[in-house]
Amino acid sequence: MKVNEYLVKLEDSLMVGSGRWLADFNESFWEYQLGDFVFDMFVTAKVRPKGFFLSRVASWLLMPNYYVVCLAYSKDHELRQLHDLLTTISRFLKDQEYAWAWLVIPHEGSFSSKARLMVERSDSREIGIALVDLSSQEIVHASSYWGQRMPRFIRCFK
Numbered sequence: 679m680k681v682n683e684y685l686v687k688l689e690d691s692l693m694v695g696s697g698r699w700l701a702d703f704n705e706s707f708w709e710y711q712l713g714d715f716v717f718d719m720f721v722t723a724k725v726r727p728k729g730f731f732l733s734r735v736a737s738w739l740l741m742p743n744y745y746v747v748c749l750a751y752s753k754d755h756e757l758r759q760l761h762d763l764l765t766t767i768s769r770f771l772k773d774q775e776y777a778w779a780w781l782v783i784p785h786e787g788s789f790s791s792k793a794r795l796m797v798e799r800s801d802s803r804e805i806g807i808a809l810v811d812l813s814s815q816e817i818v819h820a821s822s823y824w825g826q827r828m829p830r831f832i833r834c835f836k
Contacts, residue, residue, distance in 0.1 A: 679786070679812045679813075679835060680786065680812070681718070681752045681784050681785070681786060681812065684784050684810065684812055684834070684835070685708075685718055685719050685750055685784065687834040687835070688719070688748075688750065688782065688832060688834055689706050689719060689721060690834070691831065691832070691834040692721050692723075692748055692831065693706065693721070695834070696830065696831055700723075700725075700827075700831060701723035701724060701725045701746050702723050702724050702725075703721050703722070703723040703748070704722070704723060704724070705721065705722045705723075706719065706720070706721045706722075707719070707720040707721075708720075710749075712749075712766055712767075712770055713766035713769070713770070714762070714766065715751065715759075715762075715763060715766055716753075717749045717750060717751050718750045718751060718752050718753075718784075719748075719749070719750040720747065720748075720749055720750075721747065721748045721749075722745065722746070722747050723745070723746050723747070723748075724743055724744070724745055724746075725743065725744040725745075725746060725777070744776075744777035744778075745774070745775065745776045745777060746776060746777055746778050746779065746780075747770075747771075747776055747779045747780070748779070748780040748782065749767065749779060749780065749781050749782070750781075750782045750783075750784060751763065751781065751782075751783055752783065752784050752785060754783075755783065755785040755787075755789060755793070755809075756790060756793060757783070757789075757792075757793040757796055757797070760796060763781070764781075764800075764802065764805060764807075767779050767781060767805055768802075768804065768805065771804055771805075777804070778804045778805065778806070778824050779804065779805050779806070779824075780805075780806045780807075780808070780824060780828055780832070781805055781806070781807045781808070782808050782810060782828075782832055783797075783807070783808065783809050783810065784810040784812055785809070785810070785811060785812065786812045786813055787811065787812075787813050788811050788813065788814065788816075789809050789811060789818065793809065794809065794818050797809050797818055797819065797820055797825075798818060798819075798820065798821060799820075799821065800820040800821070800822060800825065801820065801821055801822050802820070802822055802824075803822060803823070804824070805820075805822070805824065806819065806820055806822055806823075806824030806825040806826075806827065806828045807819065807820040807822075807825055808820070808825065808828045808829065808832055810832065812835075815833075815835045817829045817832065817833060
């Protein structure tokens with residue numbers, strides 16, 4: 679599977695598939711510039727769900743209206759710029775008042791053991807990170823809360 683093919687499936691999964699149970703992913707941008715980085719895909723969402731009249735009223739009264747984002751970045755599979763990438767995302771979250779973000783790093787091949795270890799040890803409270811090996815369909819995710827939630831929603835290989 680090619681990176682662009684995976685990203686189309688990921689976008690579809692977030693916007694009309696299983697991702698809609700997590701948040702209302704409603705806007706998607708490709709080749710999105712954020713700081714010094716150009717992300718392959720940038721999908722934004724609100725956590726407050728939509729629905730029929732009674733469920734909308736209940737969610738409006740009971741649920742906070744957090745904004746969240748899923749970013750895909752395939753240009754650095756060795757994770758040489760991971761620190762700068764996470765700093766840029768953290769700054770964006772703070773400036774735009776987003777609650778959390780997912781960073782998906784797809785690659786058409788395996789990741790180095792160093793890259794896998796860096797992601798597995800990441801414990802950012804606001805950013806979940808996942809490495810997606812498109813050749814073996816393996817996902818390595820961060821140990822943080824948002825990192826552990828990612829595989830269920832980004833596993834879209836078929």
